[in-house]
Amino acid sequence: MILFENVGFRYGRGPDILQGLNFEIPNGEFTFITGASGAGKSSLLRLLYLDDLPTAGKISLFERDVATLTRDEIAWFRRRIGVVFQDFRLLDHLTAAENVALPLRVAGAREAAYRDNVAEMLHWVGLGEQMNVRPPQLSGGEKQRVAIARAVVASPDIILADEPTGSVDPEMAERIMQLFMEMNRLGKTIVFATHDLEMVNRSKQPRIDLTAGTINNGMAA
Numbered sequence: 001m002i003l004f005e006n007v008g009f010r011y012g013r014g015p016d017i018l019q020g021l022n023f024e025i026p027n028g029e030f031t032f033i034t035g036a037s038g039a040g041k042s043s044l045l046r047l048l049y050l051d052d053l054p055t056a057g058k059i060s061l062f063e064r065d066v067a068t069l070t071r072d073e074i075a076w077f078r079r080r081i082g083v084v085f086q087d088f089r090l091l092d093h094l095t096a097a098e099n100v101a102l103p104l105r106v107a108g109a110r111e112a113a114y115r116d117n118v119a120e121m122l123h124w125v126g127l128g129e130q131m132n133v134r135p136p137q138l139s140g141g142e143k144q145r146v147a148i149a150r151a152v153v154a155s156p157d158i159i160l161a162d163e164p165t166g167s168v169d170p171e172m173a174e175r176i177m178q179l180f181m182e183m184n185r186l187g188k189t190i191v192f193a194t195h196d197l198e199m200v201n202r203s204k205q206p207r208i209d210l211t212a213g214t215i216n217n218g219m220a221a
């Protein structure tokens, strides 16, 4: 469960970027974070990924106050969280399969143990044929799906996605959306940031709507 209590955030000594955020995302829920560009969606995801601590209020993750976590605990928590970054963050000198395998390698797994799992993930996102291709040779939608496969390969409990349909055509956006719905059906908690209101309105998932760093309409279902 993700719990925000009066959470505020700012970068360094800058202005408040997020203010007075109160919400709860139960385990296994699919929640959109909506809002215009600059509203604070990516900053909110940074807090969830433990890239930064809130500068006010309290965030509880897996029943813990994130401000009390040790460095080792943060590393352990991060292994339970998969992230799809807005700019993919794929390594260009590695193949699609090697990119997807990274979280498993970092966790100390051996290639023989994860090879099938990586191949299965790439088939699942429709890239079975492109396993040995490097990111510079992939389209935007293909890179996006490599990033999605990498985010889920280690079977995290929570998946964070920052505008994962932002750089693809509507057909691919729909396909990517279906992948996230499928992960959610498998029990993953999904936090999906997007400014694509049309897509959000087509779905029945709850949303947290940000306007200039504050919640607009609470958790309208």
Ligand SMILES: Nc1ncnc2c1ncn2[C@@H]1O[C@H](COP(=O)(O)OP(=O)(O)O)[C@@H](O)[C@H]1O
Residues within 6 Å of the ligand: 011, 014, 017, 035, 036, 037, 038, 039, 040, 041, 042, 043, 044
């Ligand atoms: N690293 C940073 N340092 C300082 N300000 C930042 C940084 N990242 C984002 N901001 C500011 O925080 C605000 C919210 O940005 P962001 O969280 O990226 O919004 P969104 O993802 O909704 O577009 C913006 O005013 C942006 O300029």
Ligand SMILES: [Mg+2]
Residues within 6 Å of the ligand: 041, 042, 043, 086, 162
């Ligand atoms: Mg953003």
